[in-house]
Amino acid sequence: MEPIKDHSGPAIVTLDGVTKRFPGIVANDRIDLEIRAGEVHVLLGENGAGKSTLIGMLSGLQQPDEGRILVDGREMPIRSPSHALSLGIGTVFQHNMLVPTLTVAENLALGGRWWQRPKIAELAARVADISRPLGIEINLAARVSELSLGEQQQVEIVRALLRESRLLILDEATSMLTPQGIAELGALMRRLVERGLAVVFITHKLGEAADFGDRVSVLKLGRKVGEIPPEHLRTRDRAELIDEIVAMMFGRQAGDDAVSVPLRAANDDGLLEVRNLSVTPTADAQGLDAVSLSVGSGEILGIAGIDGNGQKQLAEALAGQRPATGGSVMLAGQPLDDLDVGGRRRQGLRYLTDDRLGEGTVGAFPVSVNYFLKQIGEPPLWRSGIERSGEIVARAQDLTRLYDVRTPAVSTPVGRLSGGNIQKVLIARELADGARAVIFNKPTYGLDLANTLATRQRIRDIAGQGLAVLLISTDLEELLSMCHRIAVISQGRLVGIVPNGAGAGERVGRLMIGLAA
Amino acid sequence: MSGEAVRAATLDGSGKDASRRDIRRRLAITLGPLLVSLVLAGCVLLVLGVDPLAYYGFVLDRGLLSPLGVQQTLTRMAPLLFIAAGLIVAFRAGMWNLGGDGQFLLGAVTAAASAPLLVQALPHWLALLVAFLIATSVAMLWSLVPALLRAYQGVNEIITTLMMSFLGVSLANVLVKLLFLDPATTVPQTRTLAVPDRLPRLFETTITSGLVFGLAAIVIVHFVMTRTAFGLKLRTVGANPRAAIHAGLNVPLLTVAVFAISAGLIGIGGAVDIIGIQGNVRADWNPAYGLAVIPVVFLARMNGLAAIAFVFLLSVLSIGGESAARRLGVPQHFTMVLVAIVLITLAIAEYLDHRFNQARKV
Ligand SMILES: Nc1ncnc2c1ncn2[C@@H]1O[C@H](COP(=O)(O)OP(=O)(O)OP(=O)(O)O)[C@@H](O)[C@H]1O
Ligand SMILES: [Mg+2]
Numbered sequence: 001m002e003p004i005k006d007h008s009g010p011a012i013v014t015l016d017g018v019t020k021r022f023p024g025i026v027a028n029d030r031i032d033l034e035i036r037a038g039e040v041h042v043l044l045g046e047n048g049a050g051k052s053t054l055i056g057m058l059s060g061l062q063q064p065d066e067g068r069i070l071v072d073g074r075e076m077p078i079r080s081p082s083h084a085l086s087l088g089i090g091t092v093f094q095h096n097m098l099v100p101t102l103t104v105a106e107n108l109a110l111g112g113r114w115w116q117r118p119k120i121a122e123l124a125a126r127v128a129d130i131s132r133p134l135g136i137e138i139n140l141a142a143r144v145s146e147l148s149l150g151e152q153q154q155v156e157i158v159r160a161l162l163r164e165s166r167l168l169i170l171d172e173a174t175s176m177l178t179p180q181g182i183a184e185l186g187a188l189m190r191r192l193v194e195r196g197l198a199v200v201f202i203t204h205k206l207g208e209a210a211d212f213g214d215r216v217s218v219l220k221l222g223r224k225v226g227e228i229p230p231e232h233l234r235t236r237d238r239a240e241l242i243d244e245i246v247a248m249m250f251g252r253q254a255g256d257d258a259v260s261v262p263l264r265a266a267n268d269d270g271l272l273e274v275r276n277l278s279v280t281p282t283a284d285a286q287g288l289d290a291v292s293l294s295v296g297s298g299e300i301l302g303i304a305g306i307d308g309n310g311q312k313q314l315a316e317a318l319a320g321q322r323p324a325t326g327g328s329v330m331l332a333g334q335p336l337d338d339l340d341v342g343g344r345r346r347q348g349l350r351y352l353t354d355d356r357l358g359e360g361t362v363g364a365f366p367v368s369v370n371y372f373l374k375q376i377g378e379p380p381l382w383r384s385g386i387e388r389s390g391e392i393v394a395r396a397q398d399l400t401r402l403y404d405v406r407t408p409a410v411s412t413p414v415g416r417l418s419g420g421n422i423q424k425v426l427i428a429r430e431l432a433d434g435a436r437a438v439i440f441n442k443p444t445y446g447l448d449l450a451n452t453l454a455t456r457q458r459i460r461d462i463a464g465q466g467l468a469v470l471l472i473s474t475d476l477e478e479l480l481s482m483c484h485r486i487a488v489i490s491q492g493r494l495v496g497i498v499p500n501g502a503g504a505g506e507r508v509g510r511l512m513i514g515l516a517a
Numbered sequence: 518m519s520g521e522a523v524r525a526a527t528l529d530g531s532g533k534d535a536s537r538r539d540i541r542r543r544l545a546i547t548l549g550p551l552l553v554s555l556v557l558a559g560c561v562l563l564v565l566g567v568d569p570l571a572y573y574g575f576v577l578d579r580g581l582l583s584p585l586g587v588q589q590t591l592t593r594m595a596p597l598l599f600i601a602a603g604l605i606v607a608f609r610a611g612m613w614n615l616g617g618d619g620q621f622l623l624g625a626v627t628a629a630a631s632a633p634l635l636v637q638a639l640p641h642w643l644a645l646l647v648a649f650l651i652a653t654s655v656a657m658l659w660s661l662v663p664a665l666l667r668a669y670q671g672v673n674e675i676i677t678t679l680m681m682s683f684l685g686v687s688l689a690n691v692l693v694k695l696l697f698l699d700p701a702t703t704v705p706q707t708r709t710l711a712v713p714d715r716l717p718r719l720f721e722t723t724i725t726s727g728l729v730f731g732l733a734a735i736v737i738v739h740f741v742m743t744r745t746a747f748g749l750k751l752r753t754v755g756a757n758p759r760a761a762i763h764a765g766l767n768v769p770l771l772t773v774a775v776f777a778i779s780a781g782l783i784g785i786g787g788a789v790d791i792i793g794i795q796g797n798v799r800a801d802w803n804p805a806y807g808l809a810v811i812p813v814v815f816l817a818r819m820n821g822l823a824a825i826a827f828v829f830l831l832s833v834l835s836i837g838g839e840s841a842a843r844r845l846g847v848p849q850h851f852t853m854v855l856v857a858i859v860l861i862t863l864a865i866a867e868y869l870d871h872r873f874n875q876a877r878k879v
């Protein structure tokens with residue numbers, strides 16, 4: 001990478017000994033942090049380290065219990081999200097904050113003067129200016145509830161940029177972008193800081209931290225355990241830096257993710273057979289156009305593609321959540337077409353959704369109940385329809401330990417957990433016994449490095465046990481490191497299937513942008 | 518993990534203090550607004566030219582302290598408890614059954630029409646049981662239209678249940694005046710169920726045994742909603758319908774079931790009021806209990822056990838208020854004014870408490 005000029009300016013926001021406690025946990029423990037103009041400040045930390053909590057205080061969602069926040073060197077409690085905006089702090093939150101029943105344009109226009117009619121035409125022009133260089137396509141007329149999470153995230157990024165903030169905060173904003181989109185966002189952040197703005201960037205992908213960051217701060221269990229200043233950052237090469245960060249975050253070598261596609265027994269009977277599956281497109285959402293695929297026993301089939309090309313529709317049609325207009329789905333020779341969601345699950349089909357807050361969990365219910373949301377009423381946790389709290393708690397504690405879910409107690413409402421820890425709850429739920437085929441939609445989204453590796457290993461393990469795995473991901477690296485074959489989806493159609501191996505990445509990439517492999 | 522666990526433990530150790538403080542705060546933000554509402558309602562009374570202290574004294578005396586009054590209060594609780602139970606089922610499942618009045622009246626009218634005839638043909642207990650079943654089924658049927666519309670078409674049940682309620686109230690009236698009219702009297706009303714044929718009274722009092730059934734109903738509902746798989750499914754639908762679909766619950770079927778149970782319980786409430794207490798339905802009779810119980814269920818935060826206490830309070834206020842209306846000339850609806858003021862002040866207190874909590878941390 002070319003050397004970066006030193007353009008760090010004065011601190012826009014300073015945290016001075018900021019502490020935030022939640023029942024049973026100190027989420028932020030006397031944190032000192034300086035966010036300077038002209039710097040991309042990368043915030044790293046394991047799941048539950050306290051990153052989002054810190055952002056919550058910077059954006060006025062929450063108030064610190066102790067310590068001070070200084071804006072431009074003066075003490076300034078940030079009272080509310082609108083106050084934060086007026087101070088020039090714009091945030092893309094980890095979990096989407098758009099109003100699902102409104103259209104994209106309406107969401108972008110929210111927060112304008114209430115007596116003025118939103119100027120949609122003007123808005124459209126500005127949105128185009130911002131989104132074109134990012135390679136983002138935004139359909140202003142679409143209703144948000146019909147967009148995939150990745151598309152919603154893009155809308156949020158554009159919304160934050162529209163506000164022209166002095167400090168832009170991105171909390172895991174790249175978790176659903178394609179590698180291309182991530183690179184563009186990195187270039188954009190660079191342009192912004194060159195104009196003297198500041199960016200706070202949270203990610204779990206350490207490569208991004210090394211590539212885009214000017215300064216790196218690492219949180220661990222609520223404390224700040226390290227900071228890498230720009231001088232230091234610039235003198236290290238990428239690999240060295242990542243090693244250093246890993247040591248800081250996990251206190252050990254996390255072990256790298258060797259490309260190890262699990263071996264499979266040489267039987268090619270399709271366990272999960274999909275023939276000509278079709279879903280009618282709506283005005284806002286992609287449909288499916290005669291998708292056919294077959295996943296063998298022990299096989300991991302990847303679905304690559306830019307988010308919003310029908311991945312969500314495919315997963316939901318398979319799981320029975322979305323009516324298919326044609327085609328058939330067979331699991332181990334049994335047709336599933338007439339079964340509803342529960343029926344397909346009983347046949348051994350599992351679906352890990354990527355929308356952990358929207359449909360994956362019930363935020364107000366305790367962690368324990370959320371583990372078993374898909375088996376309410378089944379023995380042994382329920383007997384004759386009456387819940388056996390002792391068993392439920394015991395089993396939940398087992399899962400919590402096994403999947404390393406960081407929660408004060410299993411009775412804590414799941415909505416209070418950090419994003420990555422909610423994801424672990426979902427994974428634990430789908431991998432519980434009785435599965436024959438599992439659809440994973442972005443399984444490692446929001447997980448920190450160690451948990452990402454652990455989850456990938458778990459997926460390899462279940463494939464090793466002979467299950468069929470359909471792995472939907474926007475992360476090509478992930479697909480290449482696990483799948484036997486990779487199918488590419490584009491505009492609701494499978495445009496090709498590539499066996500994994502040398503040169504596979506390139507061929508998948510070509511298919512994704514519409515070239516022949 | 519262990520680091521966090523240790524820290525969690527220490528925090529919990531100091532947590533006892535905090536929880537006691539929390540309870541005290543809860544009490545303060547409940548009792549404070551109650552007092553404020555009494556003062557506010559007192560001001561309204563002053564404007565009406567009534568001595569508030571005399572009014573409150575009277576209400577307390579007639580609703581709670583006098584032996585006859587307290588028996589009336591407990592009797593009044595019987596139908597109200599069934600309504601509360603029905604509303605809790607619906608509200609916890611996120612379905613706003615606002616059609617309680619129609620369901621209640623249809624239950625009452627069909628019970629009033631069938632019970633006097635049935636007791637002549639069947640053994641007493643069986644006759645009452647059949648009358649109850651008829652009332653329940655009619656109320657359930659009445660909820661079917663909103664239920665199906667919501668389950669399969671996604672039509673908002675707030676509007677449909679309200680509309681069905683207007684229709685139900687009118688239909689009940691028409692039935693009394695045309696079909697179920699007692700030919701033996703000149704006032705338009707149904708046949709009267711003789712006092713010995715009604716539900717037995719408790720011990721040597723005038724309290725109806727319907728109270729026991731009502732208490733049982735609401736306790737069972739509370740148990741079902743909090744401890745069973747069925748209740749958990751309903752709460753899942755209520756808390757996050759998309760999660761319910763994702764988890765494979767049959768949401769349309771559950772929706773219809775919720776409406777049927779809710780309306781059925783409310784219909785039983787109507788039947789209890791007739792078979793246990795009134796004996797007949799007069800034309801144009803509509804106590805509007807359904808609407809009165811809604812705020813009570815909210816005050817109880819849809820908790821069945823808490824709802825018992827609030828239903829008791831409502832009964833005291835309404836029995837006392839009815840007597841006061843006769844004696845002091847304060848309109849009977851003043852009870853509802855009082856309940857409304859309590860609700861508003863409670864809501865304001867909660868808001869202020871929230872703001873105060875936020876502000877304290879700044
Ligand atoms: N509103 C809340 N109530 C109670 N506890 C909370 C709340 N918000 C966060 N926490 C707790 O604070 C800790 C830090 O959470 P936070 O969301 O800041 O983590 P994070 O670093 O963003 O993790 P992730 O990478 O998984 O998103 C977690 O243990 C979480 O359970
Ligand atoms: Mg987070």
